[in-house]
Amino acid sequence: MTESTRNADVLIIGGGLSGTMLAVQLLRLPGRRQILVIEPRAELGRGEAYSAVELGHTLNGNAARMSVDPDNPDDLTQWLTEHIAAGGWPESAEQAVPISELFPPRGLFGVYAQQRLAEAKARSASTVEHVRAEVIDVQVDADSTLLTLDNGQRLRGNFAVLATGMFPAARTPQTHSSGVNAAAVDPWDVATMRRLDPRSTVLIIGSGLTMVDAVVSLEQAGHRGPIEIFSRHGLLPHVRRQPPAWDDFLAADPALRSPRQLLRELRRQCTIAQAQGIDWQAPLDTVRVHIGRLWSQASEREKRQFVRHVRPWWESHHHRSPPLSAQLVARLHEEGRLRIRAASFKGLVPAQSGVTIAVRQRGEQTLTQVTGAALINSSGIEYDWRRVARPLPQQLLKRGLIQPGPLALGIAADVSGAVLDAQGQVSARLFAMGPPLRGMWWESTAVTDVALQAKALASKLAAV
Numbered sequence: 001m002t003e004s005t006r007n008a009d010v011l012i013i014g015g016g017l018s019g020t021m022l023a024v025q026l027l028r029l030p031g032r033r034q035i036l037v038i039e040p041r042a043e044l045g046r047g048e049a050y051s052a053v054e055l056g057h058t059l060n061g062n063a064a065r066m067s068v069d070p071d072n073p074d075d076l077t078q079w080l081t082e083h084i085a086a087g088g089w090p091e092s093a094e095q096a097v098p099i100s101e102l103f104p105p106r107g108l109f110g111v112y113a114q115q116r117l118a119e120a121k122a123r124s125a126s127t128v129e130h131v132r133a134e135v136i137d138v139q140v141d142a143d144s145t146l147l148t149l150d151n152g153q154r155l156r157g158n159f160a161v162l163a164t165g166m167f168p169a170a171r172t173p174q175t176h177s178s179g180v181n182a183a184a185v186d187p188w189d190v191a192t193m194r195r196l197d198p199r200s201t202v203l204i205i206g207s208g209l210t211m212v213d214a215v216v217s218l219e220q221a222g223h224r225g226p227i228e229i230f231s232r233h234g235l236l237p238h239v240r241r242q243p244p245a246w247d248d249f250l251a252a253d254p255a256l257r258s259p260r261q262l263l264r265e266l267r268r269q270c271t272i273a274q275a276q277g278i279d280w281q282a283p284l285d286t287v288r289v290h291i292g293r294l295w296s297q298a299s300e301r302e303k304r305q306f307v308r309h310v311r312p313w314w315e316s317h318h319h320r321s322p323p324l325s326a327q328l329v330a331r332l333h334e335e336g337r338l339r340i341r342a343a344s345f346k347g348l349v350p351a352q353s354g355v356t357i358a359v360r361q362r363g364e365q366t367l368t369q370v371t372g373a374a375l376i377n378s379s380g381i382e383y384d385w386r387r388v389a390r391p392l393p394q395q396l397l398k399r400g401l402i403q404p405g406p407l408a409l410g411i412a413a414d415v416s417g418a419v420l421d422a423q424g425q426v427s428a429r430l431f432a433m434g435p436p437l438r439g440m441w442w443e444s445t446a447v448t449d450v451a452l453q454a455k456a457l458a459s460k461l462a463a464v
């Protein structure tokens, strides 16, 4: 027997930070709306990032940079001040810095997001309800959207929003046909790491911020053996410091556009800063607000050039490591326990015990085999929805309701987040926000990106 269909005004698919902040912004608008957030996790507001349970898995930016309220950059600092005064996060007292400069644990940030949702709910005439399920199909007609859930339930809404976040490469089995996912330990799974021989060698693929988290997890688990890291370019993330303000040189010269011009000018600005004894991070941080504009104006060729030549550099310089985690990585590196090699992962090799992987070191033709007691895959995100083996992306593609975004990064949409169907028609009913719009804006993932998009999309949905 099929269940009856439930109706609502807005259906938000995914209750991570994006879906939750969209709900908060809708609640804050005048009117009376029924909003359903469909999310399989037990709690809203956490998603992958803010489900972290270890205190050492922190935000990669300090509190002053991580407000979820675009109208109040001090919102997180204010919340933290009250939370700490009420006895929360007592360990923060060990860091002798102002609250605005603390890097909160990500689990605590999840509590902050949840509290902002609870407050918005209490003050609003609109309602938000968490439907605990996975959306497996979407249908769209001229007047509404119809969702099918994995429990068979159907939900009809005026609008549906894809706030499905990132699909980690580690969780998408088809990205490495060699079965690396089954063999790998989750980067945040401290309990499994505790079961390893503490002196054993651990192999890590990828050297970005997930690797940094994995090293923190290993340390927390009591691992004291060698850590061998393999990544294509062998670059480690820089540490995040608190640089002073710097003139917004891109605002002053909007003619600067091509990746080559930009990089040349950025290097020049960094050299000027350093000659004045100012941190190179100061000029770099002024670039952030222009990324969306620059990326969306760039030609396909320029985008490809950026991804090919600038991306590794951008990732290691822009996506910087929280200081305490960076100190740990630096210490292990100095002690010779942590080693990073520029090498591409080529697959798993059958082994009697432990894990053996084949890598091709930079500049070499032949493959090298490396063995460890365990493997951690921190090689990133699968942005190409055609390769994501989940029912929803596959159904959306099959129905022609979406098309891949530029360079197959996420999905295509207009500036408001209305998705483009397979024929390029802008949907009046189906929207997207956050990481699915990577191809549209390049940076569409961080707390501040998501917070801004949530506010703009809520206004758009309320105005239609």
Ligand SMILES: Cc1cc2nc3c(=O)[nH]c(=O)nc-3n(C[C@H](O)[C@H](O)[C@H](O)COP(=O)(O)OP(=O)(O)OC[C@H]3O[C@@H](n4cnc5c(N)ncnc54)[C@H](O)[C@@H]3O)c2cc1C
Binding pocket: 013, 014, 015, 016, 017, 018, 019, 038, 039, 040, 041, 046, 047, 048, 049, 050, 058, 059, 060, 061, 106, 133, 134, 135, 136, 163, 164, 165, 166, 392, 433, 434, 435, 445, 446, 447, 448, 450
């Ligand atoms: C480990 C990690 C650490 C990070 N740290 C930082 C940081 O320090 N600072 C920062 O600015 N950014 C950080 N980020 C970026 C982070 O992704 C964003 O800040 C933000 O969490 C994105 O939220 P989201 O809701 O779009 O995605 P997600 O957090 O991925 O949430 C998406 C949700 O959608 C749900 N979902 C997916 N498909 C379906 C479906 N078919 N039906 C129903 N629900 C579905 C998932 O269960 C998930 O809970 C981090 C990301 C990760 C993964």
